[in-house]
Amino acid sequence: MHLLKHFVFLAVSGAVAIAGVQSATLDTIIIGGGFSGLSAAKTLAAAxxxxxxxxARNRTGGRVENAQLPGGGYTEVGGEFFGPTQDHALNLAKELGVDLxxxxxxxxxxWYLNGHRGRSNAGGLFGSVVPDIDPISLAQVVTVQYALDKMAKSINVAEPWKSAKAAEWDKMTFGAWLDxxxxSKDGRAVMDAATTSIFSAEPFQLSLLYTVAYIASAxxxxxxxxxxxxTSxxxxxxxxRVVGGTEILATKLADKLGHQNIALSSPVQTVExxxxxxxxxxxxxxxAxxxxxxxxxxxxxVAGLINYDPPLPSQRTExxxxxxxxxxxxxxxxxxxxxxxKAGFSGQAVSDSGTTRATFDQSL
Known part of the structure; x- marks a missing residue:
């Protein structure tokens, strides 16, 4: 029997005066201190x-945040993973001297699928994606993923809306495309489980264009x-993963930019x-x-919570x-x-039902 030492649950959804800044006209004001905002600041500083x-929050980093565990150590309550093709993130870690x-x-x-429990090797076919299911269902999943990958090759990653079939794919949900x-029941369960693990949303909540563009951007x-x-x-x-937790990247980048250039706990009311x-x-x-x-x-x-004068274009507002x-x-x-x-498990699990849909080994 293994004793649970600690359990931390987090729900994720999504006034400062800077001396010498209020009276000056800046080149640019950046609203948002997540990685997008900090990266924009990094580019401006270089120029x-x-x-x-x-x-608005009392910290930088946006959807990455570290939390101290009651027994010591830390964990990441937001984003925590990097992939080998995520060049911008990898280069940033290297630039800031952060190890992975x-x-x-x-x-x-x-895998828990349609009421059944199965296991598959983490280093096998499709890694984390496909469980040990019947050959027909497996072939269907492979075919669907091949089709998605082929569609992704046609995407303009920088401007997905300019892709050849953007209008057609944006009229359909990913769920409708899967329909x-x-x-088979198992094949669809695999795709649904993989989708919710990747996007934190159900297939019917995603446009086909967004899904394919997201795949292309990987x-x-x-x-x-x-x-x-x-999925792998x-x-x-x-x-x-990041030694010290992903928030350390935002903290170090903020340090490099200079805290005199960052106003925390400062929710914006109006842009005029x-x-x-x-x-x-x-x-x-x-x-002001x-x-x-x-x-x-x-x-x-979140951007829609700000008052804009003059108002944003109607399509953007919608x-x-x-x-x-x-x-x-x-x-x-x-x-x-x-x-x-020791029992031969990776710590990774995916389920198509229940409260817990995916797990990972976070041990250092």
Whole structure:
């Protein structure tokens, strides 16, 4: 019997005055201190532009955050994995002197599928993707993934909406596309489980264009994006973790940018374009900053909470109102030792039902 030492559950959904900045006109104000906002600041700093990053929370990093465990050590309550084709993230880690280590990926993965429990080797066919299912269902899953990978090759990764079939694919949900494949019960369960693990959303909540574009973006200049790359651990998007936790990347980048250029605990109320063409960014506490340009580095639903004067184009406003972000809960259980390894398991499990849909070994 193995004693559960600690259990941490986290639900994930998504006023400062800077001396000398309020009275000056900056080149750019960046709203949002996640990796998008910090990366924009890094680019501006390299070009010699003046800027201010404004973040509503009391920390940088956005959807990456470390948490201290009650018994000592840390865990990541947000994003935690890197893949070998995620060049920008890998280069940033190298630039900041942050080390990576490989996610434990030895032994068998466990699948709970349509009421049955199975196991498959973590280093076998498709790695984390396909369980030990009947040959017909397996062939269907392989065929569907091949079709998705082929579609992804036609995507303009930088501007997916300009791809040849963008309009056609954006009219259909990924779930509807899967319906047309006439998968077996097990085959469909595999695709549904893989989709929720990747996107934190059900297939019917995703447009086909978004799904295919996301697959395409899993590659780099030398390797095309594939569905398998998104779902796999070894050689895939879950291959690496950050020594010290992913939030350390944001912390070190913020240190490099200089905290005098970052305003935390500063929710923005209004962005107003003035008659002289400059912008006034007003915080909820009334503090105002002026800049020549503004970068809104936030998800559409959160960006839509800001008042814009003049208003954003109607299509953009509707996007902010109607787009729904993926929603997932994350729980961390700690034990004295990773006992599953001695039993021949990787610690990775995926289920098509129940509260827990996916697990990983977070041990250092």
């Amino acid at each position: 010699g532009n003046s800027y201010l990053v404004i973040e 280590y490989e996610t434990y990926n030895k032994g068998d993965n466990v 047309e494949r006439w998968l 590659g780099n200049a030398k390797n095309p994006g594939t569905f398998e790359r998104l 651990t070894g050689g895939g998007a879950q291959m690496y 374009k003035k008659s002289d063409g400059e912008y006034s960014v007003v915080l909820r506490n009334g503090t 900053f002026t800049s020549k340009t503004v970068v809104v580095a936030m998800s559409p639903p 996007l902010c109102k109607l787009m729904v972000m993926g929603s997932i809960g994350k729980a961390i259980a700690t034990y004295k030792e990773p006992f599953w390894r």
